[in-house]
Amino acid sequence: MGAPRKPHLSLLFAALPLLGVGLAAAQDAPAGAIALGASCVTADCHPALAPGPDLHGPLNTGNCTVCHEAIDGRHEFRLARSGPALCGMCHELALSDVVHAPVVEGDCTSCHDPHRSPHEALLVQSPDEGLCLPCHGQDGLMSQPFLHGPARAGMCVVCHESHSSSNQHLVRQDGAELCAFCHGEDIARFEQSRHLHDPLRGGACLGCHDPHGGASASLTLVPAPGLCFTCHGDLEERVARSAVVHSPVSAEAACSSCHDAHGSPMPALLREGELALCTGCHLEETHTARGEVISAVGALIRDSAFPHGPVREGNCTSCHDAHAGDKARLLVSDYPPEFYAPYDARRYALCFQCHSGEAFETERTATLTNFRRGDVNLHFIHVTKDERGRTCRACHEVHASNRPFHMSETVPYGGWRMPIHFEALPGGGRCSPGCHQPETYDRGLTTASTSSEERLP
Numbered sequence: 001m002g003a004p005r006k007p008h009l010s011l012l013f014a015a016l017p018l019l020g021v022g023l024a025a026a027q028d029a030p031a032g033a034i035a036l037g038a039s040c041v042t043a044d045c046h047p048a049l050a051p052g053p054d055l056h057g058p059l060n061t062g063n064c065t066v067c068h069e070a071i072d073g074r075h076e077f078r079l080a081r082s083g084p085a086l087c088g089m090c091h092e093l094a095l096s097d098v099v100h101a102p103v104v105e106g107d108c109t110s111c112h113d114p115h116r117s118p119h120e121a122l123l124v125q126s127p128d129e130g131l132c133l134p135c136h137g138q139d140g141l142m143s144q145p146f147l148h149g150p151a152r153a154g155m156c157v158v159c160h161e162s163h164s165s166s167n168q169h170l171v172r173q174d175g176a177e178l179c180a181f182c183h184g185e186d187i188a189r190f191e192q193s194r195h196l197h198d199p200l201r202g203g204a205c206l207g208c209h210d211p212h213g214g215a216s217a218s219l220t221l222v223p224a225p226g227l228c229f230t231c232h233g234d235l236e237e238r239v240a241r242s243a244v245v246h247s248p249v250s251a252e253a254a255c256s257s258c259h260d261a262h263g264s265p266m267p268a269l270l271r272e273g274e275l276a277l278c279t280g281c282h283l284e285e286t287h288t289a290r291g292e293v294i295s296a297v298g299a300l301i302r303d304s305a306f307p308h309g310p311v312r313e314g315n316c317t318s319c320h321d322a323h324a325g326d327k328a329r330l331l332v333s334d335y336p337p338e339f340y341a342p343y344d345a346r347r348y349a350l351c352f353q354c355h356s357g358e359a360f361e362t363e364r365t366a367t368l369t370n371f372r373r374g375d376v377n378l379h380f381i382h383v384t385k386d387e388r389g390r391t392c393r394a395c396h397e398v399h400a401s402n403r404p405f406h407m408s409e410t411v412p413y414g415g416w417r418m419p420i421h422f423e424a425l426p427g428g429g430r431c432s433p434g435c436h437q438p439e440t441y442d443r444g445l446t447t448a449s450t451s452s453e454e455r456l457p
């Protein structure tokens with residue numbers, strides 16, 4: 001092979017050790033020999049390495065041989081040292097405990113150009129444009145349906161050190177500090193919440209989020225409710241073994257339809273107070289999976305003058321379990337679903353959480369209830385019977401009503417909505433329901449009569 005002149009530059013660079021002499025000063029030398037002392041960088045030879053501002057330090061002095069050693073004086077080269085030792089001649093990297101694999105292996109040139117680069121720190125590619133992707137582009141972390149902004153942009157180095165770090169996984173900072181670099185406002189907002197979700201106290205964003213991507217835009221490790229169940233296993237169990245599950249718990253938005261995963265001004269991390277939260281979804285009639293109609297309780301409450309105490313206080317969960325339960329309508333305790341039922345205090349446990357059972361069990365009283373004629377307890381007469389006792393639903397609405405004492409306008413009687421026509425009177429009241437003749441009761445009476453009882457159906 002003759003001495004090739006002016007070989008094509010890219011060929012030169014691609015196959016340096018096999019190249020013939022490319023230096024003008026070496027033309028008289030035997031084929032393959034190198035003229036010692038000749039400059040390697042001329043207009044014809046390695047012109048791309050001509051001095052300039054973006055050149056690697058040692059090249060500015062034209063010093064090639066500190067790194068390239070000629071083999072037997074020929075224009076054939078091997079690196080002066082191998083692995084980390086080559087760059088290590090002049091650079092001692094201050095490394096922390098966790099060291100990146102290519103740094104350990106001395107594969108410095110996977111990221112750095114040994115000669116020159118238009119990018120900072122002689123990088124082969126801008127770190128903002130996928131420096132890391134040649135090796136990590138195929139990692140599982142980059143194949144998620146939704147990628148986190150900076151990961152999608154290939155800007156791995158905003159979060160990771162390239163050489164080493166004192167933190168696991170080469171992260172620049174631990175915990176929420178890392179996220180605070182860009183999400184400072186979000187984190188400040190979370191931390192100002194009156195009620196902060198426990199995992200955020202330790203800044204453990206990664207307990208729920210994948211820093212690279214996820215199955216949804218919110219980058220959660222798994223979608224809710226599974227995400228929440230990883231720590232709230234007791235609730236998962238309850239949902240699994242309950243006869244009645246409130247459908248939003250397992251619907252797509254799941255727990256997030258009611259809770260803010262970070263923090264909230266409301267107790268129990270609720271997005272809104274219970275009254276607004278629950279009535280918001282229950283403004284209109286809806287259906288259960290079993291096809292039952294769920295009435296528009298929200299509209300009833302909105303349009304009623306007299307909300308029941310716990311409803312007025314926004315405490316729906318004093319009677320309902322927001323998640324799941326074994327009782328009809330997610331009730332937390334027993335309440336007879338029928339119009340008539342034999343009296344058993346246990347069946348009214350729901351109401352007797354707050355109202356005294358004694359008021360229903362005492363035949364004569366001048367104090368325990370106002371629903372009496374003289375001292376004859378009309379609650380006792382209607383409710384406390386061995387058979388066909390009228391349940392509270394025969395007269396009262398549990399949520400709200402436009403009549404005083406939460407008296408119902410109408411009550412379900414078989415397929416009929418039976419009107420009650422209740423009126424409060426000074427010292428008593430009157431009703432003209434479908435079940436008996438109009439009746440007036442007067443607490444001031446001294447002679448009590450139970451005559452109406454005989455006429456009850």
Ligand code: HEC
Nearest residue numbers: 012013014016040041046049058059062063064067109114
């Ligand atoms: C700081 C060390 C260092 C210096 C100084 C240096 N090189 Fe290199 N050079 C390298 C390394 C490392 C490689 C890559 C070798 C490999 O990957 O096998 C390389 C590769 C090359 C190649 C092969 C093509 C390429 O770019 O991969 C040529 C040609 C080359 N150098 C020429 C020169 C010339 C000419 C000089 C002096 C002007 C010089 N080098 C100075 C380290 C250096």
Ligand code: HEC
Nearest residue numbers: 056057058066086087089090091108109112114120121122
């Ligand atoms: C002969 C000594 C020597 C060797 C060998 C050497 N360097 Fe350098 N390197 C220098 C000098 C000198 C500078 C310029 C120092 C400065 O600007 O602070 C420098 C600067 C750098 C910089 C910083 C450039 C910048 O713009 O901030 C990087 C990165 C670098 N070298 C990487 C390497 C790598 C990778 C190797 C091995 C392939 C290597 N060096 C081998 C001497 C050397």
Ligand code: HEC
Nearest residue numbers: 084087091102103106107108110111112121127157162163
């Ligand atoms: C995975 C890519 C990667 C590898 C591998 C890598 N570096 Fe770097 N290096 C960078 C990046 C990115 C920067 C500039 C940004 C920074 O400081 O983090 C840098 C900066 C440098 C600098 C200049 C700033 C400083 O920290 O002193 C030197 C010198 C350097 N590297 C040398 C080396 C040497 C020597 C090796 C091999 C032992 C090596 N690098 C391996 C990515 C890498």
Ligand code: HEC
Nearest residue numbers: 098101102110131132135136156157160161162168169170
């Ligand atoms: C030359 C190939 C290569 C390049 C380029 C590269 N890496 Fe790596 N990286 C590796 C290898 C190999 C591992 C070890 C893989 C393993 O343990 O599964 C690794 C591991 C990592 C780890 C995990 C470390 C740990 O302790 O868990 C992080 C984080 C990482 N690289 C970030 C980066 C970033 C950021 C860049 C770009 C600046 C980058 N890598 C560029 C090859 C590379």
Ligand code: HEC
Nearest residue numbers: 132136141150151154155156158159160169171206211212
């Ligand atoms: C928003 C910050 C952030 C960005 C951007 C980021 N990472 Fe990470 N990365 C992390 C954190 C935090 C961990 C540690 C995860 C953990 O502890 O579970 C990690 C872990 C890793 C790991 C090791 C563990 C694993 O999941 O395999 C690799 C490899 C990795 N990152 C590579 C990359 C690459 C490549 C990029 C750029 C495409 C990148 N990262 C972008 C924050 C980030």
Ligand code: HEC
Nearest residue numbers: 148149150158178179181182183205206209211217218219
């Ligand atoms: C370098 C800046 C940067 C860092 C650091 C960073 N993020 Fe992000 N993050 C972004 C950008 C940009 C978006 C996309 C914003 C958008 O789409 O509105 C984003 C989006 C998100 C989203 C989805 C937001 C949504 O709209 O649903 C979550 C969740 C998230 N980041 C969590 C984190 C966590 C956790 C960390 C810490 C491990 C972190 N981020 C660190 C820049 C960053």
Ligand code: HEC
Nearest residue numbers: 176179183186187199200203204205207208218220256261
């Ligand atoms: C308990 C699990 C959990 C923890 C811990 C957590 N997040 Fe989230 N994050 C979520 C869920 C779930 C969403 C989706 C919210 C939704 O659907 O309304 C989300 C959404 C986000 C969003 C986008 C929308 C929003 O609500 O602002 C950002 C940004 C975010 N998280 C950042 C963080 C940061 C930063 C941390 C750590 C300080 C963190 N998260 C900790 C579960 C969590």
Ligand code: HEC
Nearest residue numbers: 195198199207208224227228230231255259261267268269
């Ligand atoms: C990393 C573990 C973890 C994950 C994941 C998690 N939580 Fe929690 N959560 C806790 C801890 C710890 C507490 C405080 C102790 C307790 O009440 O069990 C808590 C408390 C709560 C509380 C009660 C707060 C109060 O003030 O009463 C709610 C509500 C809650 N979490 C909802 C969620 C929701 C919704 C999700 C999913 C988006 C979720 N959690 C995911 C750990 C977690």
Ligand code: HEC
Nearest residue numbers: 225228229232235248249254255257258259268274317322
């Ligand atoms: C329909 C609204 C709603 C949905 C959906 C919902 N919650 Fe709740 N959750 C509440 C309300 C209201 C409370 C507060 C009253 C109470 O303690 O029962 C609460 C309380 C909690 C508490 C604290 C008290 C307790 O029961 O341990 C945790 C933890 C909790 N929820 C987790 C979850 C998780 C996890 C999901 C998703 C599987 C979820 N919630 C879905 C409304 C909801």
Ligand code: HEC
Nearest residue numbers: 275278279282293294295297310311315316319329335398
């Ligand atoms: C005092 C106890 C109590 C309180 C407080 C309460 N509920 Fe109820 N709720 C019941 C009872 C009892 C039923 C069953 C009604 C029936 O069987 O006629 C019921 C039924 C329901 C139903 C199903 C309606 C239907 O057609 O069967 C919804 C929806 C409902 N409640 C929502 C709410 C909301 C929203 C709140 C808070 C604003 C609330 N409840 C507060 C006792 C209560």
Ligand code: HEC
Nearest residue numbers: 245246247248257277278281287288289316320322329330
């Ligand atoms: C995100 C919308 C949403 C919110 C918020 C919501 N619900 Fe529901 N709720 C529904 C839907 C849809 C149904 C009908 C399907 C089902 O769960 O059976 C329902 C059914 C019910 C039932 C009847 C359950 C049955 O199977 O008999 C009750 C009772 C109830 N909700 C009470 C509440 C209470 C109390 C709250 C507040 C803690 C609340 N809901 C908040 C959507 C919601």
Ligand code: HEC
Nearest residue numbers: 307308309310318335350351353354392396398404405406
């Ligand atoms: C969480 C406590 C609580 C539960 C459970 C409860 N109540 Fe009440 N109830 C109240 C409070 C407080 C008042 C007084 C404030 C009001 O509603 O005017 C009240 C008042 C009443 C009144 C009379 C209102 C008046 O104007 O004097 C009726 C009727 C009533 N409740 C029926 C029921 C029935 C029926 C049940 C069972 C389905 C029930 N309550 C369960 C707290 C409760």
Ligand code: HEC
Nearest residue numbers: 348351355368369370371382390391392394395405428429
């Ligand atoms: C036959 C109709 C009827 C039935 C059935 C009935 N109530 Fe009443 N209740 C009334 C009337 C009428 C009043 C109003 C008394 C007054 O102040 O004039 C009343 C008043 C009340 C009050 C206010 C305090 C008091 O006793 O004066 C409560 C609480 C109450 N009822 C709870 C219940 C509960 C709980 C049940 C079911 C166990 C029930 N009621 C069943 C008609 C009924």
